[in-house]
Amino acid sequence: MFSQQLRIPGPTPIPPSVQQAMNQAMVGHRDQETKELIHTIQPLLRPIFGTKQEVIVLAGSGTGGLESAAVNIANAGDEVLVAVTGAFGDRFASICEAHDLKTHHMNVTWGTAANPDDLKSFLLDHPTIQAVFLTFCETSTGVLNPIKELAAVVREYSNAYVVVDGVSSVGGTASHMDDWGIDMLVTGSQKALMLPPGLAFIAVSERAWKQIQDNSQRRFYFDLRKYRKSLEGDSTPYTPPVSLLYGLKQAVQLIDQEGLSEIYDRHQLMMNMTRKACKALGLPLLAADDIASPTVTAIKPDHFSAKQLKMMLKSSFNLNVAGGQAHLADEIIRIGHMGYCSPNDVLLCISLLEMGLSKLTGADTFGVGTKEAEKEYFHFLSRKEDRG
Numbered sequence: 001m002f003s004q005q006l007r008i009p010g011p012t013p014i015p016p017s018v019q020q021a022m023n024q025a026m027v028g029h030r031d032q033e034t035k036e037l038i039h040t041i042q043p044l045l046r047p048i049f050g051t052k053q054e055v056i057v058l059a060g061s062g063t064g065g066l067e068s069a070a071v072n073i074a075n076a077g078d079e080v081l082v083a084v085t086g087a088f089g090d091r092f093a094s095i096c097e098a099h100d101l102k103t104h105h106m107n108v109t110w111g112t113a114a115n116p117d118d119l120k121s122f123l124l125d126h127p128t129i130q131a132v133f134l135t136f137c138e139t140s141t142g143v144l145n146p147i148k149e150l151a152a153v154v155r156e157y158s159n160a161y162v163v164v165d166g167v168s169s170v171g172g173t174a175s176h177m178d179d180w181g182i183d184m185l186v187t188g189s190q191k192a193l194m195l196p197p198g199l200a201f202i203a204v205s206e207r208a209w210k211q212i213q214d215n216s217q218r219r220f221y222f223d224l225r226k227y228r229k230s231l232e233g234d235s236t237p238y239t240p241p242v243s244l245l246y247g248l249k250q251a252v253q254l255i256d257q258e259g260l261s262e263i264y265d266r267h268q269l270m271m272n273m274t275r276k277a278c279k280a281l282g283l284p285l286l287a288a289d290d291i292a293s294p295t296v297t298a299i300k301p302d303h304f305s306a307k308q309l310k311m312m313l314k315s316s317f318n319l320n321v322a323g324g325q326a327h328l329a330d331e332i333i334r335i336g337h338m339g340y341c342s343p344n345d346v347l348l349c350i351s352l353l354e355m356g357l358s359k360l361t362g363a364d365t366f367g368v369g370t371k372e373a374e375k376e377y378f379h380f381l382s383r384k385e386d387r388g
């Protein structure tokens with residue numbers, strides 16, 4: 001009867017007003033209503049990406065957005081570099097390989113971040129790299145890679161395009177795509193944008209558009225040139241998921257109302273609350289503080305099974321957290337705190353986590369993590385009030 005506490009790092013809960021917006025009666029995808037929808041959405045999407053460019057909206061999940069980026073910016077045989085910091089960097093590399101790009105991997109230990117100096121050395125040793133693929137938030141480890149610094153290195157030491165997977169970061173942490181010299185920034189709908197799965201988004205720099213225009217790589221559905229052309233008339237080349245667009249309009253309006261800097265502060269707070277609570281509970285965190293993601297936290301227990309804890313939280317307390325991926329599958333749990341998630345939700349999540357821990361290990365964990373999280377929240381609010 002009661003809905004579960006959905007705290008996986010996507011899909012994330014949907015605000016009721018977004019849910020309601022998606023229930024509107026269907027309209028024709030070439031009708032004025034859909035054009036107005038697209039027209040209203042565009043200017044509200046751009047600041048979320050930190051760009052003055054149009055943001056292409058595709059039907060598909062985040063992976064579709066990543067594949068679209070790869071086939072538009074590069075051509076079979078091109079030499080590209082992927083910084084692999086976890087499962088999603090791995091996926092980016094697989095996409096490149098599937099399209100016959102000559103793919104170099106810059107492998108980084110999972111749980112650590114890509115290092116700009118290592119990237120610089122790699123680029124200096126491989127001057128023919130045409131594109132560098134980076135993951136902003138590596139959702140599989142809870143690491144936020146230093147995208148601004150990494151992009152700056154690519155721009156300074158090569159002519160390569162900078163392509164960024166922002167699937168679990170865009171909307172939850174600041175993206176200044178134009179200022180940071182990012183050429184393509186991709187995200188999906190089901191994370192910080194507070195929508196169901198089904199939409200992918202790609203913003204493209206002016207210099208990348210030139211490359212896309214001239215690129216002879218074969219592509220059809222994902223040919224971004226067609227989407228850009230259609231967008232001039234507030235339209236799409238193929239039938240868009242109209243109901244999701246209704247939801248998107250409501251979601252970007254909610255984002256606009258709350259304000260981006262307030263949203264980023266809220267995510268930072270939720271990260272701090274979660275991390276302080278875990279530390280108080282003696283739960284080791286996979287990522288260090290200085291590279292921790294504001295949208296997802298990975299915990300690597302050292303004296304009990306992560307898998308058992310995850311299963312118990314679901315079966316006993318209706319709290320749904322994620323496990324790990326690949327070699328970390330049973331080693332970590334990941335808590336999502338992004339999108340339609342408030343500090344109050346985080347308190348509830350920590351409280352349930354404490355109960356799960358107590359049930360699993362027999363330790364008296366009641367209130368231990370929530371106390372630290374409450375203090376973090378309380379001080380955040382006091383500082384905000386002091387600022388007026």
Ligand SMILES: Cc1ncc(COP(=O)(O)O)c(C=O)c1O
Pocket residue numbers: 009010061062063064088135137138139140165166167168188197
């Ligand atoms: C960083 C990152 N990249 C790519 C993806 C893949 O997105 P999707 O599952 O929507 O295809 C995800 C999904 O969790 C992600 O977190």
